[in-house]
Amino acid sequence: MTPPIAVSPSLPLVDLGRQQASIEDAVLAKVRQVITGGRFVLGAEGKAFEQEFAAYLGVGHCIGVASGTDALALILRALGIGSGDEVITAASTFVATAEAIALVGARTALADVTADTDTIDVGQVERRITARTRAVIPVHLYGQPADMAPLLDLARRRGLAVVEDAAQAHGAVVCGQKAGTLGDAAAFSFYPAKNLGAYGDAGAVVTNDDRLAAAVRRLRNHGGLDKYAHELVGQNSRLDELQAGILRVKLPHLDAWNARRRRHARAYDRLLSAIPGVALPHAVSDRTHVYHLYVIRVDPARRDALRAHLWNRGVETGIHYPVPVHLTPAFTHLGHKRGEFPVAEALAGAVLSLPMFPELTEEEITYVAAEIDAFMNGKASGEAGG
Numbered sequence: 001m002t003p004p005i006a007v008s009p010s011l012p013l014v015d016l017g018r019q020q021a022s023i024e025d026a027v028l029a030k031v032r033q034v035i036t037g038g039r040f041v042l043g044a045e046g047k048a049f050e051q052e053f054a055a056y057l058g059v060g061h062c063i064g065v066a067s068g069t070d071a072l073a074l075i076l077r078a079l080g081i082g083s084g085d086e087v088i089t090a091a092s093t094f095v096a097t098a099e100a101i102a103l104v105g106a107r108t109a110l111a112d113v114t115a116d117t118d119t120i121d122v123g124q125v126e127r128r129i130t131a132r133t134r135a136v137i138p139v140h141l142y143g144q145p146a147d148m149a150p151l152l153d154l155a156r157r158r159g160l161a162v163v164e165d166a167a168q169a170h171g172a173v174v175c176g177q178k179a180g181t182l183g184d185a186a187a188f189s190f191y192p193a194k195n196l197g198a199y200g201d202a203g204a205v206v207t208n209d210d211r212l213a214a215a216v217r218r219l220r221n222h223g224g225l226d227k228y229a230h231e232l233v234g235q236n237s238r239l240d241e242l243q244a245g246i247l248r249v250k251l252p253h254l255d256a257w258n259a260r261r262r263r264h265a266r267a268y269d270r271l272l273s274a275i276p277g278v279a280l281p282h283a284v285s286d287r288t289h290v291y292h293l294y295v296i297r298v299d300p301a302r303r304d305a306l307r308a309h310l311w312n313r314g315v316e317t318g319i320h321y322p323v324p325v326h327l328t329p330a331f332t333h334l335g336h337k338r339g340e341f342p343v344a345e346a347l348a349g350a351v352l353s354l355p356m357f358p359e360l361t362e363e364e365i366t367y368v369a370a371e372i373d374a375f376m377n378g379k380a381s382g383e384a385g386g
Ligand SMILES: *Cc1c(COP(=O)(O)O)cnc(C)c1O
Pocket: 067, 068, 069, 070, 093, 094, 096, 097, 139, 165, 167, 168, 188, 189, 190, 191, 201, 202, 203
């Protein structure tokens, strides 16, 4: 969905250039070091990044892979999940979560999200468990951890694996632990716009389970640890040395970048809270939200007009996500109808993601909030109301 008037925004949803400028020398030095070293796949950078990211999270193993989607699918494969099995995930997520389940041949079972957290409704998960259910994938959506304590309890009681989709939650905290360290395993994405982003596609599997880690390590590398030692039918999904090196340059900044995202969220909260018709992002006090996205909700009848207004004022926004999984064309085979996951459907119509990245300025936040105020209160000049 492209807003109607094609002016390039002066304030993008995510400005990767500002971050690049702040670390450019270190990144270029690392790129030079890797390319002159001449080792591009499964070398020292990848190994060092795996150790450093595992230490950052406080988890036993990290295995670098090619993307977040691959990370999810590799975990499911390593758990032996495939055809005939079912995996439950949230109806409101980026499509990759559902896709990974389908990729391994399992059936994607959906549960709605809760209206107060946007994350998976544990009560609904329980109702959707069948004899074929093997795992559940909570998604730490927008950077807010899912409700892990009751979910882990349910999974333990019913013998299900818990695979965290932590693609939006690098550094988030729930139950006193980093998101991604609570379940049987977790998938991270380092897609460039994520809180920790590479300069291309990249991802990681993390786990405390030695056997699961060993299986993923083989599966990502043609089924073996050494060349031509193919113990399993694997695949090619490795984190390359350039991306690993760049991630090593960026990882030490992650906490400071997340702190800035949280500060920006507080500023938006403060400025937007007085505007009628704007619902602030859900933040739950017992969890550390890392604001991969800052997502407000407005009346669906006015959402797209607000978006166009902001675009006309030079502000890019996003919609995460415009269509819930069950209404996505690729998943019509699941046989769901409109109305089956009402919270996810309502979110899709109401959400609007505002510019959010660490290098955002206070002036920019104030400007965005003032433009939202002008539109919502009918003070916007030169426009047919909203
Ligand atoms: C980005 C993302 C993924 C997929 O990661 P890729 O690296 O793009 O494959 C999966 N789940 C969620 C929630 C994401 O945001």
